[in-house]
Amino acid sequence: MAVTKTISSSSLQIEIESGKDSSGNTTYKKKTFSNVRTDAASQNVYDVATAIKNVLNVKTRDFFVSESSTLVSA
Template sequence: MAITKVASSKSLSIEIQSGTDTSGQPTYSKKSFSNVRNDVEPQAAFDVAEAIKTVLDNPTRSYFLNSASTLVNA
C-alpha cells in the first residue's frame, strides 16, 4: 500500500527576545502565527516575518516556517 503525505497546515514562528539568563545572555520565546497558506513561498513568509519584526518592541532572532502533514493510506 502506498502512503501519501498531505499537507494539512502551516504556521510562521518568530523567536522574540524575552529576557536574559543569569549570565546576561538573551533568552528567546516563540510567537506563532497559524493559518499560513500551505502553498506559501518561503520568500513571502520571510517578508511577512520581517514586517512583523518592525512592529515588535523586543529584538528577534530566527524565523521558522512549520509544516504539519497527514499520512494517508492510499
C-alpha cells in the same frame, strides 16, 4: 504500498528576545502566527515575517515555519 503526505496546517514562528538568564545570556521565546497558507511560497512567508519583525518593539532572532501533515496510504 505508496504513501502520500499532505500538509494540513502551517504556522509562522518568530523568536523574540524575552530577557536574560542568570548568566546574562539573552533568552528568547517564540511568537506564533497560525493559519499560514499551506501553499504559500517560502519567500512570501519570509517577507511577511520580516514585516512583522519591523513593527515589533523587541529584538528578534530566527523565523520558523511549523507544518502539520497527514500521511495516507494509497
